[in-house]
Amino acid sequence: MDPIRVGIVSYGFSGFSPSVPSKSFREMVFEAASKAYAKVGLNPRTDVDAFVSCKEDFWEGISITDEFAPDQLGGALKPVFTVTGDGLLGIINAYMMIKTGAFDVIAVEAHGKPSEVMSYGDIERMAQDPIYLRPLAFPSYHTVKALEARAFMKYSNLTREDLGIYVSQSKRNGLLSNRAPHASSLTVDSYLSERELVGPLSHSDLAPRSDAALVFVLASEGRARELTDSPTWITGVGWATDYHTPSYRELGRDIATKNASEMAFRQAGLGDPGKQLAFVEADERYSFMALMEVSSMGLVKDLRQPLRSGDLSRDGSLPVNRRGGALSEGLPLEAHGLARLASACDLLDGTGAVVSNMGNTSAVLVVRP
Amino acid sequence: MTDFKVTPLSEDSFRNAIRESTSPRAVYDMAPGEAYTKFFEGLREGKILGTKCPSCGLVHVPPKVYCQYCYLPLTQWVEVKDEGFVETAVVVYIAAERERLEKPEVVGVIRLEGSGDRYRYPGLMHRICTEPEEVKSSRIMGAKVKARWATERKGSINDIECFEVVSWK
């Protein structure tokens, strides 16, 4: 028997604004889900077999938050489960469920309302080792990422100017997006004149926050072809988690992303992904992360050359975040990976890799038309 | 009797053990959303508002902007009576860490009049102002109750102080 293929048939979104004060997160998810279902004429009460919701209790301010997941998706009293992680992990779970043959159509949701988290830094701090690291009370939760940025830049021989090339290009790409309130035509020069905030990172290296919800519908091949003429096929998935404490990790490279991508590329049959991929949608919680992922996935040998020559720009041979990433859209917490996937679906003109990395868990998807 | 080999721990051993305490600071400012905002505005005016599903007819209290059973948007607002029947109730004698309360509290689920079937109905979980004895004897089950409104209301679920018994079953 041939393996079951899995396709993305639709998605919908709500928000992508620094703050959405008029709607609760459930109302935002309802809006996103209604749009996703309407595009392909699905009634979730009868046509969707299961639902996946991605969120974390501490961001929600609700413990056992899975009970708050079903209604707005149309999943009341139906199979629903929650993933405490980025939305791409939810997509991977739905993909596997469909692969079992037990489910034909699955909806996946992720949302974030960081505007409601008044103690953001303290919530981030809760992710640190409580016995050993938290008592050190480092002033900013950006510290760990800045350490990674410094190590990565040394490993890849990148300068602040190189980061500036990426930031400027990605924020310009965002100008072409319909969900990127922070996009701008920032120049490398003005980037370089920004004051350091933490380590090598300045203001424009840190993604601002935004409130957003996204809902995707996945289906088995037969159903996918009935529902749409242009499904986005998922041909490989991979994920891996690295250790939480920085001194145990290799900081110059992202080994979790390396391992996740090897798994996904193998499934997708990509022997030379650096040449075979038409685009990358990369995590952009911090500017350097997108570059670190491109490098850790083994897509380029020396980052400096493609970065400086424009190969990673939207007209280059391996464009990264062609409609901008979190630097332009803002970071909607767990929904960031789905925002990347949405861009991949919008512009799908070849085989692409979609990556998210939240905490130290990396998820990689290979998609193609 | 079995002879267990044990190592007794003194108070001192406990005191001298290395520990690290942590105090999460989790502060949120949550948007009630379209449905709850209108619901709370209603409470401020002494009204209980719900949204009615055009398909199944269920009145949702507390309201939602969608019917989770029919997956339709709900735009029809209706006022339901501030009277209903006690579905179930308990006497609570303890606080979160099982400390005995000085004064026990009666908490219940009120089925408001308007629509629904055995399982689905407009309703509220709230305090019931009644004697613990009435609950322990189960006399409270099915009793007719009415909202006791706070004199000063500010658009919150506490604009209803509690539900009081109007008549026994």
Ligand SMILES: [Zn+2]
């Ligand atoms: Zn209904």
